[in-house]
Amino acid sequence: MSAPGASSAPSAPAAPGAPTASGRAQGVVRRVLVFLILFALVVIAAIGLSGLLERAIGGTITLAGGTAALAQSLAFTFIGVPLAGLLWWWERRRLLDSDDRASLAWSLYLAAMSTTALVTATVALGSAAAAGIEGRWRPGDLATGVVWAGVWFWHRSLRRSERLSPARLPGLSAILGWVYGVGVFATGAIAALAALVGEALAVVAVPLASSQQWWVPLLQSLVWTALGGLVWWWHWRREGARSASGAFAGVALVIVVGAAAAATLFAIGTVLFVLLRLVFDTAPAAEAIEPLDRAIAAALVGGIVWVIHARVVAERTDATRRGARLVVSAVALIGAASGFGVVVNALLAALTPTLAGDNARTLLLGGLSALVIGLPVWWIAWRPGRAVPVEDAASTARRVYLVAVFGASAITAIVTLLIIGYRIFEFVLDPGGAGGLIERIRGPVGLLAATGIVFAYHFAVWRRDRALAQEAAPERPRRVGRIVLVAATAPADIAERVKAATAASVVLWQATDGAGPVDDAWVARLPAALEGVSAPRALVVAEPDGGVRVIPLAG
Structure with a gap:
């Protein structure tokens, strides 16, 4: 036999028409460049058309910007539109006749352009409607919304086409649109409910003088609520985001559940804090209930979004359910740990005569509110008293969660120790400065106590899980490498x-x-x-x- 030469097999002649490695690389680069250029040209064309439409519905040729803005709109339209059309005509033939339809670049282009058009159109149309409620006419926002809505409808038709729809990540645009719609709906609904609750609480807390009637921000918020709800429903039901499968769909669902849980728990904690202040604090009622309107609104809207998506999570895979539970556990843990740290801070503050007693009481009530809300939710989500199954102990999501928690706690504890050391040396070198030693270190000490407990517990759980997984793991046979x-x-x-x-x-x-x-x-x-x-x-x-x-x- 011959002596070995190179470390790879001698290449046989490639089959006729088979793509080589360099040919595939060139194809990838070509597709990326083509879709980047197409994206830029579509944006340019849309900006130009929006400018011309603004002048048409605005009733004048020279609006803000004068002739320079008009010249830009004309250039973007009469150069950008033909170039975009020509490039799309050329690329469409390749999508029909080659493997471009199965490329990742085509899927990402459709998702990026659809999301860009959706966000731009909804923001512009919502701004135009909100301005109209105030009696202001904004043709620019209306023109922008109409043009970008057309761009979105065009790309939706491409996604739904039997011959042009992407073969990879077909549900990416729907998932992104659904997440965006949920965010817009929740923001608008919280603002609308807050306006209603604030008006109802006006008998207790007289609002500051305002040039707007209370119903103006209410109607504006309802506009955003309607827009967000429409986008949410369309992508959730019509575009199939609810039934989308795959890792990205699961991650998006977990993120939405986590964000809704965070908003709901924080809002409920704020409501409890307000109630405790009204009972135990000496602050005026108007000052105590100031954050109550947005807290009640956020608790209601966040709870609705949380429940809706939690039901969907219950129908998904074990990995998605486990991820959602871990995210809720992390959110509640942050609230409980923050509350415990604030309680320690408040108890130390009560020992210093330089701090008014009312301020220490307010701090204590805030910490208790976060602790009372966060700790039970964390207990329910994490279930520390249950026996951990082997599959849970060996799951990647649980391991990443534990490492992230005790790793972040360790970093926070180290930084806090440095701050405490700095404050101590600062006090020793300048004992006559502002505040005593306890006053200077009470905040970092409270944070150190919370992070120390979190680190110790989760590090112990991580070690126990690792030992359990190693004991249950079958011995892997050694193989030839x-x-x-x-x-x-x-x-x-x-x-x-x-x-x-x-x-x-x-x-x-x-x-x-x-x-x-x-x-x-x-x-x-x-x-x-x-x-x-x-x-x-x-x-x-x-x-x-x-x-x-x-x-x-x-x-």
């Missing part, structure tokens, strides 16, 4: 075939005699021949009669 294959002839992709069959890297040596050819049947017999062989490397010889001879190699 590298194969030196000796054969007379072999296909050009023999390295990929053998690696797929054995999970080992392959080096091919071509023999001049004493070895046989390698084909699919021979590759199928190779795993059985390697069974029981434990060595870092193995010399595998293809026998002339089709057999497999394995020689383990040391090192």
